[in-house]
Amino acid sequence: MTDRRRNIRPDVDDSQAWIRLQDVTYSYGQEGGAGKKRQSLSHVSLNLYPGHTYVVTGPNGCGKSTLFRLMAGLSFPTSGSYFFRGEQITERQMNDRDFSRKFFRKLGFLFQDSETQLFCKTVREEVAFGLFQLGLEKSEVERRTQQYLEMLEISDLAERAPFHLSGGEKKRTALAAVLAMQPQVLILDEPEAGLDEDGENWVIKFLDGLRSEERLIVIATHSRLLAEEVHGEEIRMTKEHTIADRKTREGLQV
Numbered sequence: 001m002t003d004r005r006r007n008i009r010p011d012v013d014d015s016q017a018w019i020r021l022q023d024v025t026y027s028y029g030q031e032g033g034a035g036k037k038r039q040s041l042s043h044v045s046l047n048l049y050p051g052h053t054y055v056v057t058g059p060n061g062c063g064k065s066t067l068f069r070l071m072a073g074l075s076f077p078t079s080g081s082y083f084f085r086g087e088q089i090t091e092r093q094m095n096d097r098d099f100s101r102k103f104f105r106k107l108g109f110l111f112q113d114s115e116t117q118l119f120c121k122t123v124r125e126e127v128a129f130g131l132f133q134l135g136l137e138k139s140e141v142e143r144r145t146q147q148y149l150e151m152l153e154i155s156d157l158a159e160r161a162p163f164h165l166s167g168g169e170k171k172r173t174a175l176a177a178v179l180a181m182q183p184q185v186l187i188l189d190e191p192e193a194g195l196d197e198d199g200e201n202w203v204i205k206f207l208d209g210l211r212s213e214e215r216l217i218v219i220a221t222h223s224r225l226l227a228e229e230v231h232g233e234e235i236r237m238t239k240e241h242t243i244a245d246r247k248t249r250e251g252l253q254v
């Protein structure tokens with residue numbers, strides 16, 4: 001497929017892809033272990049380019065979250081390869097603290113389950129944590145924390161413990177923490193799930209407004225509204241844990 005596209009569009013260069021998966025398969029469980037090996041991604045190849053928003057859709061269990069954890073460097077292909085901005089992402093690379101710190105400065109990941117994401121004592125600390133990791137001055141951390149607490153309408157929860165919040169409040173906190181870091185690559189696993197109507201509309205508007213040449217956004221969702229309103233390119237996953245044929249705006253397969 002790559003060669004075909006190159007032939008048709010010599011200006012489209014694979015090396016320009018910020019996220020590149022080559023024939024990636026992922027299985028939970030160990031071969032020969034007690035549990036049966038379960039394939040959750042099957043021969044997925046994908047090139048994602050900056051300046052685009054991609055919306056990943058598909059039925060429960062098709063592999064969206066598995067794909068997203070892989071793109072976020074939290075798990076690794078059983079076979080095949082993953083390249084992030086030209087560098088192969090492997091367990092060995094991610095165990096290198098300098099490498100992973102740099103990686104997470106560029107890439108922000110929202111877990112499908114916000115509880116997995118939240119670990120600080122207060123909502124304010126939760127949002128500030130990543131900003132300190134970026135090495136920002138205290139005054140800038142405080143300013144940006146307040147800004148995102150207000151944007152997500154959770155200022156009144158700032159001193160509360162994330163663990164005791166409602167599902168939607170947890171999601172807003174996790175979103176504030178990820179978005180405040182303003183990463184170039186955003187990988188968001190069901191950002192609207194659990195939010196009320198106003199919350200969902202805010203997320204849609206925010207993500208639609210975020211598009212830029214210097215940014216890549218990938219969203220998994222079951223919301224038709226979100227899928228349509230963020231004006232992204234849809235990537236449909238199938239029950240067979242692979243990606244359905246898709247067309248770019250130019251009508252070419254990627």
Ligand SMILES: Nc1ncnc2c1ncn2[C@@H]1O[C@H](COP(=O)(O)OP(=O)(O)OP(=O)(O)O)[C@@H](O)[C@H]1O
Nearest residue numbers: 028038040058059060061062063064065066067112
């Ligand atoms: N920790 C795990 N151990 C074993 N199998 C798992 C694990 N997590 C997910 N799976 C399996 O992998 C497959 C893909 O799951 P995944 O969570 O990626 O689906 P999904 O597309 O995100 O679904 P949903 O729309 O429900 O969020 C499913 O068959 C699921 O049962």
Ligand SMILES: [Mg+2]
Nearest residue numbers: 064065066112
């Ligand atoms: Mg999922």
